[in-house]
Amino acid sequence: MIPTITAFESSPDRGQGLARDMRVRWALEEVGQPCRVRLVSFGAMKQPAHLALHPFGQIPTYEEGELTLFESGAIVLHLGQHHAGLLPDDANARARAIMWMFAALNTVEPPILELQTARFLEGDKPWAAERLPLIRDRIRHRLGQLAVRLGDADWLDGAFSAGDLMMVHTLLRLKPSAMLGEYPNLAAYVARGEARPAYKRAFAAQLAVFTGKHAAAG
Numbered sequence: 001m002i003p004t005i006t007a008f009e010s011s012p013d014r015g016q017g018l019a020r021d022m023r024v025r026w027a028l029e030e031v032g033q034p035c036r037v038r039l040v041s042f043g044a045m046k047q048p049a050h051l052a053l054h055p056f057g058q059i060p061t062y063e064e065g066e067l068t069l070f071e072s073g074a075i076v077l078h079l080g081q082h083h084a085g086l087l088p089d090d091a092n093a094r095a096r097a098i099m100w101m102f103a104a105l106n107t108v109e110p111p112i113l114e115l116q117t118a119r120f121l122e123g124d125k126p127w128a129a130e131r132l133p134l135i136r137d138r139i140r141h142r143l144g145q146l147a148v149r150l151g152d153a154d155w156l157d158g159a160f161s162a163g164d165l166m167m168v169h170t171l172l173r174l175k176p177s178a179m180l181g182e183y184p185n186l187a188a189y190v191a192r193g194e195a196r197p198a199y200k201r202a203f204a205a206q207l208a209v210f211t212g213k214h215a216a217a218g
């Protein structure tokens, strides 16, 4: 059964790979599973039809037969559990890969999101200039810790896994800032993720939405 995912009809980054459907697209490409993509507008995301799929009115969602999922982490985990290529077979290695997925979403992503909120939604507040350096310090703290753990390894725990997929995509949001460059091994790690053929195919598919080459969901 070919699953259907949802993605932005019009994304703030114009298809530069930052919207979270990219994680799902990338995971699907890694496991060689085709999908249909239904594009939704910001307005439609808040309407009952989409809210029935996603209670928070966001993308991505994932529909496969009777199953509907939201939350990019849950969707990637589901794909990893049902297809080879994203989670190791060894039980302990699999548990650690899932741990890194949570670390990406729960420990590394929050301060990065805080920075975006502070810059784009609160940038005009009188306290914004004082707050930004505090958030940047929190991000640097996490990046420093992650850089130490990664060391000169290619991936976080042996072979590439869903843990790396989530971590690379989380770090990608820092690419426009100079911060990632302060940690050369993390910058190289992100570049390794972007160099994967599956990532490139997913990126091209997301970008195609903005170049008019997207094939509509059937």
Ligand SMILES: N[C@@H](CCC(=O)N[C@@H](CS)C(=O)NCC(=O)O)C(=O)O
Binding pocket: 018, 019, 020, 021, 045, 057, 058, 059, 060, 070, 071, 072, 073
């Ligand atoms: N924790 C959720 C976050 C989903 C999320 O924030 N989606 C964004 C796009 S990347 C969205 O739909 N934003 C529009 C909105 O919140 O109105 C996940 O990982 O799937």
